Amino acid sequence: xxxxxxxxxxxxxxxxxxxxxxxxxxxxxxxxxxxxxxxxxxxxxxxxxxxxxxxxxxxxxxxxxxxxxxxxxxxxxxxxxxxxxxxxxxxxxxxxxxxxxxxxxxxxxxxxxxxxxxxxxxxxxxxxxxxxxxxxxxxxxxxxxxxxxxxxxxxxxxxxxxxxxxxxxxxxxxxxxxxxxxxxxxxxxxxxxxxxxxxxxxxxxxxxxxxxxxxxxxxxxxxxxxxxxxxxxxxxxxxxxxxxxxxxxxxxxxxxxxxxxxxxxxxxxxxxxxxxxxxxxxxxxxxxxxxxxxxxxxxxxxxxxxxxxxxxxxxxxxxxxxxxxxxxxxxxxxxxxxxxxxxxxxxxxxxxxxxxxxxxxxxxxxxxxxxxxxxxxxxxxxxxxxxxxxxxxxxxxxxxxxxxxxxxxxxxxxxxxxxxxxxxxxxxxxxxxxxxxxxxxxxxxxxxxxxxxxxxxxxxxxxxxxxxxxxxxxxxxxxxxxxxxxxxxxxxxxxxxxxxxxxxxxxxxxxxxxxxxxxxxxxxxxxxxxxxxxxxxxx
Ligand code: FAD
Ligand code: SIN
Numbered sequence: 001x002x003x004x005x006x007x008x009x010x011x012x013x014x015x016x017x018x019x020x021x022x023x024x025x026x027x028x029x030x031x032x033x034x035x036x037x038x039x040x041x042x043x044x045x046x047x048x049x050x051x052x053x054x055x056x057x058x059x060x061x062x063x064x065x066x067x068x069x070x071x072x073x074x075x076x077x078x079x080x081x082x083x084x085x086x087x088x089x090x091x092x093x094x095x096x097x098x099x100x101x102x103x104x105x106x107x108x109x110x111x112x113x114x115x116x117x118x119x120x121x122x123x124x125x126x127x128x129x130x131x132x133x134x135x136x137x138x139x140x141x142x143x144x145x146x147x148x149x150x151x152x153x154x155x156x157x158x159x160x161x162x163x164x165x166x167x168x169x170x171x172x173x174x175x176x177x178x179x180x181x182x183x184x185x186x187x188x189x190x191x192x193x194x195x196x197x198x199x200x201x202x203x204x205x206x207x208x209x210x211x212x213x214x215x216x217x218x219x220x221x222x223x224x225x226x227x228x229x230x231x232x233x234x235x236x237x238x239x240x241x242x243x244x245x246x247x248x249x250x251x252x253x254x255x256x257x258x259x260x261x262x263x264x265x266x267x268x269x270x271x272x273x274x275x276x277x278x279x280x281x282x283x284x285x286x287x288x289x290x291x292x293x294x295x296x297x298x299x300x301x302x303x304x305x306x307x308x309x310x311x312x313x314x315x316x317x318x319x320x321x322x323x324x325x326x327x328x329x330x331x332x333x334x335x336x337x338x339x340x341x342x343x344x345x346x347x348x349x350x351x352x353x354x355x356x357x358x359x360x361x362x363x364x365x366x367x368x369x370x371x372x373x374x375x376x377x378x379x380x381x382x383x384x385x386x387x388x389x390x391x392x393x394x395x396x397x398x399x400x401x402x403x404x405x406x407x408x409x410x411x412x413x414x415x416x417x418x419x420x421x422x423x424x425x426x427x428x429x430x431x432x433x434x435x436x437x438x439x440x441x442x443x444x445x446x447x448x449x450x451x452x453x454x455x456x457x458x459x460x461x462x463x464x465x466x467x468x469x470x471x472x473x474x475x476x477x478x479x480x481x482x483x484x485x486x487x488x489x490x491x492x493x494x495x496x497x498x499x500x501x502x503x504x505x506x507x508x509x510x511x512x513x514x515x516x517x518x519x520x521x522x523x524x525x526x527x528x529x530x531x532x533x534x535x536x537x538x539x
Contacts, residue, residue, distance in 0.1 A: 002183040002413060007032035007148070009398060010173055010189035012155045012216065015042030016130070016384055017366025018195030019137035020391030023098070026146040028399045032187060034153040034176060036477070039138050041211045043197050043367065044387065047130025048251035048319070050102075050122040051095070051388075052381040053088035055109050059119040061086050068382060071116045071281045072375025073504035075229065075520055080353060080372040084382075084389045091388045092123060099136040101125065112316070113256030114380035116281035120256075122381045127251050127317045130384065152179045154477045155215060158192065158223040159411055160359060169224060171362035175414050179477050184414035190405075191361050191398045194220060195391070198345035198367035199488045200233070201481075204440035206342040207239050207249040213481040214488035216368035220349040221487060225358045226524045228370040229347035230488070231495035232505040234378055235445050236343035237261075237285040240336065241300035242327045250303055250320055250338055252380050255279060257316060259305040261289070262335060264298055283377045283505045286340040290445045293339070302335035340445060344383060346374045346505065347495065350522060355394035363398070365390040372520075376504020422473040431462050432482055439489055447496060447508045456493045462486050495521045 008029035011018045022031045039045055054061050064085040069076045096102070102123045103110040111120040125132035141147045154177045160169045173188040199214025200206040221227055238255070240248040255261075255278040261270050273288040274280035280288075289301050305313060310332040314321050317331070324331050349357055349364035351371055357364050366387040373386050422428075435458075442455035463486050470483050501515035502508050 004186045006188040009191045011193045013195030015044035017387035017391045021395045024395035026144045031147045033149045036211045044130045045134045048127045049253045050124030050129040051384045068379045071379040075375035077372025112253045114252040115279045127319045170360045194364040200342040202485045203342035204436040215484045218484035218487040226350040228350040228522045230491045232346035234344035235286040235340040238338040239341035241339045262302045300337040300339045304335040354397040355390045363394040449510045
């Protein structure tokens with residue numbers, strides 16, 4: 001039997017963004033949180049480096065803002081940047097109040113360094129910062145009487161109702177697959193927050209967990225929200241290269257602590273690409289590695305931290321040292337084989353400074369959203385910060401509107417009358433592989449118009465096949481995720497084709513120069529237009 005639930009706020013996603021909003025809201029109303037899997041299904045759980053925040057009096061908020069804007073290559077919203085980085089110290093206090101114990105050194109925070117930061121300003125918990133944050137916030141959420149957490153739930157689509165008064169749409173919750181029972185449930189809510197993370201699983205090689213399939217972006221797009229800057233996919237330069245471990249990240253803080261990138265010959269090479277060498281922003285380092293791999297026909301490059309004292313390495317990088325050791329690599333003596341891999345979705349659902357989307361009652365926060373903070377390239381360790389800042393501001397905005405009544409409209413139940421059980425699951429696995437490989441080969445670190453057009457043709461065919469399959473068969477989590485990824489891939493390629501320049505994470509050999517009149521890419525269902533973030537959103 002499929003069930004119905006109703007709540008004040010439905011939070012879809014239990015990573016840093018979802019947990020932060022839920023904990024802020026729970027002091028004022030009932031919150032229902034949905035997660036696809038357990039706590040480790042979120043990217044937040046795997047975050048290594050840390051959270052960027054100015055805590056050292058010698059550093060400054062304006063320097064953090066300037067580094068963010070410089071990495072963002074001309075497309076950051078400077079108002080969003082300055083308000084976000086200014087809130088970072090307050091966010092760190094909230095995390096400490098929730099029980100997160102950042103590493104200390106001589107009675108102050110131990111601060112580490114990452115690419116593009118002109119100051120040591122990354123607070124961390126060894127090399128497993130995300131796990132520490134997610135565990136503490138999850139414990140708090142589980143203990144809170146106003147938060148009900150449902151695992152093994154995959155949101156399929158948002159429920160939207162036409163608001164006759166304002167002639168616009170209102171989000172009234174979501175249809176959700178219970179993967180334990182196979183039934184589709186109705187979650188009705190006054191407010192809905194999408195906190196479903198990014199879409200890096202659309203690429204063959206990624207640092208992300210399996211659930212990063214762009215569900216929130218695809219659901220919001222189908223419901224009628226605009227999405228922005230989808231062409232800016234961040235590739236992390238250093239993912240472990242090992243046949244038995246395809247998606248383990250080697251944190252940028254390894255380079256921050258002196259790690260050197262070398263060719264198989266032992267030669268250092270980053271000085272040929274940028275004076276900041278290993279600590280140049282990620283787009284530059286990832287492109288340099290990609291260039292060397294292709295130029296020399298090699299499988300990987302090496303990250304060497306072996307010149308640092310063994311004890312310091314093991315103290316700061318216990319997780320990385322252990323994982324490498326499991327694969328026979330002693331990082332205190334051996335260089336680590338690394339390759340770039342898809343890591344972060346800079347674009348997403350277009351929101352205002354409170355996380356509000358184009359649809360009333362619907363918010364998007366964290367990696368699912370596009371706030372204007374990252375522009376064309378995210379600065380390291382600014383993502384957890386964004387999750388927490390926007391998780392807090394979305395919650396505050398909702399709290400002010402809590403007297404909204406739950407709509408009394410009876411939501412129709414999920415219609416399964418036209419579908420049967422699938423007899424050809426192979427279509428799903430085949431199409432997954434084809435999509436991820438096409439994205440890697442044609443929409444990767446270095447793009448051309450021809451490659452993008454090739455990807456567009458493949459995606460069009462896949463989209464038709466998946467949509468047909470979706471109309472005829474009962475939904476499964478694999479099918480839901482694949483359908484979302486196809487829709488997101490379509491948005492990525494569409495955006496990439498419309499950007500006739502190279503900037504930040506989007507590098508196209510056919511248009512290698514930046515265009516001085518550049519704009520953010522904003523897609524709406526009606527048209528593809530380039531508008532500036534400074535234009536206010538319709539409310
Ligand atoms: P996530 O943490 O990905 O959470 C998404 C949640 O949504 C999950 O609970 C998932 O189960 C749920 N979900 C998804 N779809 C559905 C659905 N359809 N129905 C129900 N639930 C759903 N950033 C930093 O700032 N510092 C770092 O040090 C850092 N290190 C990183 C290391 C790694 C290996 C990775 C992958 C990323 C790292 N990042 C880092 C990026 C950062 O971790 C993420 O951008 C951020 O954690 C995203 O948080 P989120 O809450 O938006 O989404
Ligand atoms: C890392 O530790 O290298 C990841 C940091 C980030 O993605 O911000």
